[in-house]
Amino acid sequence: MPDPTAAPPPALRLHRVAKSFGAVTAVSDVSLTLHPGRVHALAGENGAGKSTLVRMLAGVHRPDRGTLELDGHPTVLRDPAAARAAGIAVIHQEPTLFPDLSIAENLYLSRQPTGRLGRIDRRALRAATTAQLARLGVTLDPDRPARGLSIADQQLVEIARALSLDARIFVMDEPTAALSGTEAARLAAVVRGLCDRGAAVLFISHRFEEIFGLAHDITVLRDGRHVSTDPADRLTPDTVVRRMVGRDVGALYPKTPTTPGDTVLEVTGLTRHGAFHDISFSVRRGEILALAGLVGAGRSEVVRAVFGVDRYDAGTVTVAGRPLPAGSPAAAMAAGLALVPEDRRQQGLVLQLSVERNTALTRLRRLARHGLLTTRRERADALHWTERLRVRHGGTHTPAGTLSGGNQQKIVLAKWLATEPAVLILDEPTRGIDIGTKAEVHRMMSELAARGLAIVMVSSELPEVLGMADRILVLHEGRATATLPGPGATAETVMAAATGHPGGAA
Amino acid sequence: DGDDGGPGPGAGPEPTAQADPDAPLRPDLSVAFLPKQVNNPYFTVARGGGERATAEFAGTFKEVGPSEASASSQVSYINTLTQQGTDVIAISANDPGAVCGALNSARDAGAVVVTFDSDTRAECRDLFINQATAEDVARTQVELIAGQIGGAGEIAILSATPNATNQNTWIALMEEELARPAYADIEIVAVAYGNDEDEKSFQETQGLLRSHPDLAGIVSPTTVGLAAAARYLSGSEYAGRVALTGLGTPNQLRQFVHDGTVESFALWNPADLGYLAAHAGAALASGRLTGAEGETFTAGDLGEFTVGPDGVIALGPPTVFDAATVDDYDF
Amino acid sequence: MTRAHPRELGVLAALLLLIAGTAAANPRFLSAQSVRDLLLSAAILTVLAAGQTVVVLTRNIDLSVGSVLGLAAFGTADLLATHPGTPLPLAALAGITIGALCGALNGALISYGGVPALVITLGTLYVLRGTAHSWAAGRQINAADLPRPFLDLGTATVLGVPLLALLATAVVLAVALWLHSYRSGRELYAIGSEPAAAARAGVPAGRRVRTAFLLSGSLAGLAGVLYAARYGTVDATAGQGMELQVVAAVVVGGVAIFGGSGSVTGAALGALLLTCIGSSLAVLRVDPFWQQAVVGALILAAIGLDRLLTTRLAARAARTAPEVSRAG
Amino acid sequence: MPAEPPSGRGAAVLRRWDSALIATLLLVTLTAALAVDGFATGRNAQFLLLDAVAIGLVALPVTLIVITGEIDLSVASTLGLCSAVMGQLWVSGWPLELVVLTAVALGALLGAVNGLFVTGFGLPALAVTIGTLAAYRGLAFVVLGDRAVADFPRAWTDAVGGTALAGAVPAAMLVTAVAAAGCAVLLHATPLGRSLFAIGNNAEAARFSGIAVARTKFWLFVSCGAVSGLAGVFWTLRYASARADNGQGLELAVVAAVLLGGVSIFGGRGTLAGVCAGVLLLVTLRNALQLADVPADTLDIVTGSLLILSVLAPRALTALRRTPTTRT
Ligand SMILES: Nc1ncnc2c1ncn2[C@@H]1O[C@H](COP(=O)(O)OP(=O)(O)OP(=O)(O)O)[C@@H](O)[C@H]1O
Ligand SMILES: Nc1ncnc2c1ncn2[C@@H]1O[C@H](COP(=O)(O)OP(=O)(O)OP(=O)(O)O)[C@@H](O)[C@H]1O
Numbered sequence A: 001m002p003d004p005t006a007a008p009p010p011a012l013r014l015h016r017v018a019k020s021f022g023a024v025t026a027v028s029d030v031s032l033t034l035h036p037g038r039v040h041a042l043a044g045e046n047g048a049g050k051s052t053l054v055r056m057l058a059g060v061h062r063p064d065r066g067t068l069e070l071d072g073h074p075t076v077l078r079d080p081a082a083a084r085a086a087g088i089a090v091i092h093q094e095p096t097l098f099p100d101l102s103i104a105e106n107l108y109l110s111r112q113p114t115g116r117l118g119r120i121d122r123r124a125l126r127a128a129t130t131a132q133l134a135r136l137g138v139t140l141d142p143d144r145p146a147r148g149l150s151i152a153d154q155q156l157v158e159i160a161r162a163l164s165l166d167a168r169i170f171v172m173d174e175p176t177a178a179l180s181g182t183e184a185a186r187l188a189a190v191v192r193g194l195c196d197r198g199a200a201v202l203f204i205s206h207r208f209e210e211i212f213g214l215a216h217d218i219t220v221l222r223d224g225r226h227v228s229t230d231p232a233d234r235l236t237p238d239t240v241v242r243r244m245v246g247r248d249v250g251a252l253y254p255k256t257p258t259t260p261g262d263t264v265l266e267v268t269g270l271t272r273h274g275a276f277h278d279i280s281f282s283v284r285r286g287e288i289l290a291l292a293g294l295v296g297a298g299r300s301e302v303v304r305a306v307f308g309v310d311r312y313d314a315g316t317v318t319v320a321g322r323p324l325p326a327g328s329p330a331a332a333m334a335a336g337l338a339l340v341p342e343d344r345r346q347q348g349l350v351l352q353l354s355v356e357r358n359t360a361l362t363r364l365r366r367l368a369r370h371g372l373l374t375t376r377r378e379r380a381d382a383l384h385w386t387e388r389l390r391v392r393h394g395g396t397h398t399p400a401g402t403l404s405g406g407n408q409q410k411i412v413l414a415k416w417l418a419t420e421p422a423v424l425i426l427d428e429p430t431r432g433i434d435i436g437t438k439a440e441v442h443r444m445m446s447e448l449a450a451r452g453l454a455i456v457m458v459s460s461e462l463p464e465v466l467g468m469a470d471r472i473l474v475l476h477e478g479r480a481t482a483t484l485p486g487p488g489a490t491a492e493t494v495m496a497a498a499t500g501h502p503g504g505a506a
Numbered sequence B: 001d002g003d004d005g006g007p008g009p010g011a012g013p014e015p016t017a018q019a020d021p022d023a024p025l026r027p028d029l030s031v032a033f034l035p036k037q038v039n040n041p042y043f044t045v046a047r048g049g050g051e052r053a054t055a056e057f058a059g060t061f062k063e064v065g066p067s068e069a070s071a072s073s074q075v076s077y078i079n080t081l082t083q084q085g086t087d088v089i090a091i092s093a094n095d096p097g098a099v100c101g102a103l104n105s106a107r108d109a110g111a112v113v114v115t116f117d118s119d120t121r122a123e124c125r126d127l128f129i130n131q132a133t134a135e136d137v138a139r140t141q142v143e144l145i146a147g148q149i150g151g152a153g154e155i156a157i158l159s160a161t162p163n164a165t166n167q168n169t170w171i172a173l174m175e176e177e178l179a180r181p182a183y184a185d186i187e188i189v190a191v192a193y194g195n196d197e198d199e200k201s202f203q204e205t206q207g208l209l210r211s212h213p214d215l216a217g218i219v220s221p222t223t224v225g226l227a228a229a230a231r232y233l234s235g236s237e238y239a240g241r242v243a244l245t246g247l248g249t250p251n252q253l254r255q256f257v258h259d260g261t262v263e264s265f266a267l268w269n270p271a272d273l274g275y276l277a278a279h280a281g282a283a284l285a286s287g288r289l290t291g292a293e294g295e296t297f298t299a300g301d302l303g304e305f306t307v308g309p310d311g312v313i314a315l316g317p318p319t320v321f322d323a324a325t326v327d328d329y330d331f
Numbered sequence C: 001m002t003r004a005h006p007r008e009l010g011v012l013a014a015l016l017l018l019i020a021g022t023a024a025a026n027p028r029f030l031s032a033q034s035v036r037d038l039l040l041s042a043a044i045l046t047v048l049a050a051g052q053t054v055v056v057l058t059r060n061i062d063l064s065v066g067s068v069l070g071l072a073a074f075g076t077a078d079l080l081a082t083h084p085g086t087p088l089p090l091a092a093l094a095g096i097t098i099g100a101l102c103g104a105l106n107g108a109l110i111s112y113g114g115v116p117a118l119v120i121t122l123g124t125l126y127v128l129r130g131t132a133h134s135w136a137a138g139r140q141i142n143a144a145d146l147p148r149p150f151l152d153l154g155t156a157t158v159l160g161v162p163l164l165a166l167l168a169t170a171v172v173l174a175v176a177l178w179l180h181s182y183r184s185g186r187e188l189y190a191i192g193s194e195p196a197a198a199a200r201a202g203v204p205a206g207r208r209v210r211t212a213f214l215l216s217g218s219l220a221g222l223a224g225v226l227y228a229a230r231y232g233t234v235d236a237t238a239g240q241g242m243e244l245q246v247v248a249a250v251v252v253g254g255v256a257i258f259g260g261s262g263s264v265t266g267a268a269l270g271a272l273l274l275t276c277i278g279s280s281l282a283v284l285r286v287d288p289f290w291q292q293a294v295v296g297a298l299i300l301a302a303i304g305l306d307r308l309l310t311t312r313l314a315a316r317a318a319r320t321a322p323e324v325s326r327a328g
Numbered sequence D: 001m002p003a004e005p006p007s008g009r010g011a012a013v014l015r016r017w018d019s020a021l022i023a024t025l026l027l028v029t030l031t032a033a034l035a036v037d038g039f040a041t042g043r044n045a046q047f048l049l050l051d052a053v054a055i056g057l058v059a060l061p062v063t064l065i066v067i068t069g070e071i072d073l074s075v076a077s078t079l080g081l082c083s084a085v086m087g088q089l090w091v092s093g094w095p096l097e098l099v100v101l102t103a104v105a106l107g108a109l110l111g112a113v114n115g116l117f118v119t120g121f122g123l124p125a126l127a128v129t130i131g132t133l134a135a136y137r138g139l140a141f142v143v144l145g146d147r148a149v150a151d152f153p154r155a156w157t158d159a160v161g162g163t164a165l166a167g168a169v170p171a172a173m174l175v176t177a178v179a180a181a182g183c184a185v186l187l188h189a190t191p192l193g194r195s196l197f198a199i200g201n202n203a204e205a206a207r208f209s210g211i212a213v214a215r216t217k218f219w220l221f222v223s224c225g226a227v228s229g230l231a232g233v234f235w236t237l238r239y240a241s242a243r244a245d246n247g248q249g250l251e252l253a254v255v256a257a258v259l260l261g262g263v264s265i266f267g268g269r270g271t272l273a274g275v276c277a278g279v280l281l282l283v284t285l286r287n288a289l290q291l292a293d294v295p296a297d298t299l300d301i302v303t304g305s306l307l308i309l310s311v312l313a314p315r316a317l318t319a320l321r322r323t324p325t326t327r328t
């Protein structure tokens, strides 16, 4: 712990800033100070205003009120370029890469090393990229285009891009949401290194072990307002949660034991060249099956193929004894399948459309009357579900893209829960969801399972896997390496299988 | 194909009144020219003639028309003219049939319709001012090319679009003409279509030269094609080896006549064409003409003309231009 | 972008196939004069395609190029006809300036208005064409009105290669170098690939888009000058309908119509391919009524072939991916 | 193609744009009625409405296609080919009823070819339909060559130009209006309509939601072809002339009307009322200006400026109503 008495002047100070979008007040009257060499964590529920603050620091939004000081000088960040020039590096909550550019150019756009006559030195560019990725323990081909990277890889590239900036202030908005423990740990090490070099860090996460493992100070936001700022060692997770939510939160993994019924979903020998090979599993009513593995193990690709959005080369999928035709999500839905995809912005939602249009999208025909669909019906339905999942939104007619990340995730959950599926497939269901809602989601999963739903869950959060699953299927590089019983599994056995060393646990 | 410009037998409303050659010209006649396409240099020259004629009989003149040559947009212009109560409509039709309905409505509303340059079906207009009879055009061009290649050799034709009616009529008549014993040694080996576009005409000229290495001459009965072919030949290895003639304006070809690429070519004077059309329209509207065969009238300084069969008035044989005469003209 | 360019391979394959086929039917298709003519014919389209590529890369489109070409061609010819003493470089500069002004107008409307380029340039297509028509008022400028040395530019050769083709090649190489090896050039790809990410990365998107349109306009102006020199006859309809040809050349050349990928060499090959299709049909004396249908079919075949090659290569890359071994 | 930033006001602005467009239409009509001789007559109204039929008819399916983020530029060529085939079949003695049905079926087939290339082979619609634009037009020439078939029975040609509702509206316009109303309901109040908007904004998310994206797009292209075929039948009978070049250039007018109607070229946004107002505004303005003897050049300039205004004005409206703070 650094010595607080020798604290240098603040690197950045936000003073009573506010920001509204139309009728929605995202941030009101928040002050925040970042010190060199210290990690400052920001905690708050979904929609509390964390990302809005980040966007102000990134020069994306201009505050409606309040001031920003850099090294004691009042500054206005007119645009992202200005923020970058001021030495602020930002990792945004939703990675936004250039799909057509190589990973190297994604990292170094506009800053490529140049040689003679100002021409880009591609060799140096590649070397710098490799080095930067190595810091995070990632081995991605620098020349590979960013298109097709998994969410986690995208997140890693986004992180590497920010780290490669020669910045004094690092702002990280849920950088670990898509990462598994290994990568997250490596990132933590890098962050500590940055601090040692005197950088100031603003760190946002919904995972308390990360916050308490890293942060020197913790600020809590609620409903866009500042609640408290304290040194981390004077707080406990429980106090933070109480300040965030304003009440106590129930148990995180309230798994109620159920007696599994008939097999509903049966997958045998599923293979897609280049992605996964010979995957077989079955799920019974009332059962929660978790697919575990490292990032890029192919879990998402398996569930996408099962649901029919991706093709597969071999194998069969059977639902309630009937084979499911390949490549047809509509058929899968008719058979009672639902898939909450991992990438909510690309796959889960139509960001430009309103919340009510999004929630209705999976049940257009069912909501129609005499073939006609009215906004009124969609709205009533959307209100029902947003209330149930406690979504914070500025009205169901607002575009889904204006919701905070966690609230967007809830809309995706809502639109699939509303189909009343027999088999619910969840890919990273709680990515970016705050702790209160996470408990809510978990409670709902248990409840649904108890009511006889079969659930398949892909998760990179080991505690979630261990806490929720009845059985765990572990994947490694596209192959199943172990099937473990949920209650008996430990972090060690799962990790061993995930790294390709099942060690007789199967 | 008898479904295009060909005048159908007995078509059209019979003239109801008797022509009175001495009837006074109606004052304040409104004359409207409707070319295939406005801003086309050829029609701009024709318009000049129309304007001059209209000034002579103290009418009001205007030119309207689409910016691209299409029958449907001509229809909406005819409708507009009908709405405006125009007395004389002089039109060069993009389609012999498609404008018929609209022209007949215009006539029902009291307008007289004169076609020039490109005719409609005979029953939809009162008179057609033919720039030159097709036989004249074909004969002139055959004479020119025969003279230039010394009476023997392979020739090719570079036309406009494959569906240009007058082009096709001329080409057919040229083939007939060439069938005469005097031209026994001349053979048409190909007909190419440059679509009246510079680039396409260039490419087609090249294609002709490439696929017929013994080509002695090219006839292009369209101004764009002739100018493009001349420009291509003048800058290629074929300059001086392949003869070129056809229909073109003196201004476009002056350069190539002087540099020897084109020895001679032919065309009527579009200004005279417009002039005659306007005068004929005025005569019709005033009752001096009804459009019946054999009637005569005087068209200003162009002199006297006689209405031929099917209401056609011919301007006269085309003029031939060569190095000696090309500089006397400006159009 | 540092890998092999499969997208260009597709067009190149189609081009070679076409040339081989035509030459087999008529060997004179490969004569010196014929090749010269082909290069000459392709030059103007290539210059336009180079400009269009830059714009399309930024996820925009410039439909006004045909009209800009017409305006510039008429402007240059009119200047030379009415002031015969004008030095040629000055006249060329005048044409390019006309184009640059049009491009600047497009760019300003699009970037400051934040509106789709397709709509704006469809609008300026009409406006500029109308302007050219009212300027020309039915006049035509003919070879005889133009100075001899200017007309000679259209046919001159250097070491047997047409000057116009050399000029077009120089334009393509310069643009290719810029797009491939300079930061600002790479930023064009970034803008087209993901505008939101470009904004976050601090790329001056507005300025770059304006530059792209300025370049496209200037090159269309240059193409207008070349047009006047080559054809010697200019009226206000010069270049009418050219926009679809240019877009076709760019797309056939493998430039993604929604931005972010493709290369100017590909577009140049596309322009060459389209021109070659026209020349081949003329040389092969394909029935004139069939020609247009064949052109359309060949365009479809070219983009189809390109897509086939791309997916084949991608599939091969995926199958040989290191992470996962292939099923036995 | 998420080029539009998620704006909280998108839908609202669009609705305002609709009403602004309708207001402009009324204003133009009123001004023309007062200021232009011969505009406010029953006969002119007939002419005007008849002129709007072909554009209006084709604009309907094109609107749906553009809303899904694709485009069909081959509509005018489809119209031409169907017209040519119609002429050919009629001269070879088929009964006219059968000829008309065949023409519409042919249109559907041509649309299916577009759809196959776009959804089956995954090629960009712009590129594909530029190709088929050339190919279909070319085939029309192959079928009918330079001929024009004109001898359609008077009863039929009169019926197409005739009136309904006690002589108040052209019958063809009535049919178009009913079709437009049907399309409006389809687009704005049915499950299919909802999925079109979803596809246009984010095809991937639509697919993940169980919407058959490719199949939907395919059938849209088919119906677009069929409607274009129907427009070809109308065109042929209206002008009593089946020709290979019928409707040439109509595609740009249709696209212009659709964009003027406020449909986003990037897909996902637009209303059918806006498009109808756009079509009528274009046609009315042309008619009034023609009657006022405004030259064709100026007409082009006005059309172009209108298009540019159509996208700039809503932006200006939004900008006036909120100070720019967001730059996502
Ligand atoms: N562009 C926008 N337009 C309208 N409302 C917005 C916009 N951006 C954010 N909001 C609203 O502002 C509030 C705060 O959002 P923000 O993204 O800052 O939350 P967050 O704390 O980052 O939540 P999460 O943990 O879910 O990421 C939310 O209610 C959101 O709906
Ligand atoms: N469309 C694609 N094109 C190319 N490669 C892809 C594509 N989608 C995924 N990949 C790669 O395939 C591998 C498996 O990805 P997948 O998303 O299935 O992994 P995962 O086990 O779900 O892990 P994650 O936690 O990242 O979701 C990754 O290396 C990813 O980069």
Ligand SMILES: [Mg+2]
Residues within 6 Å of the ligand: A050, A051, A052, A093, A173, A404, A405, A406
């Ligand atoms: Mg957030």
Ligand SMILES: [Mg+2]
Residues within 6 Å of the ligand: A150, A299, A300, A301, A342, A427, A458
């Ligand atoms: Mg995954």
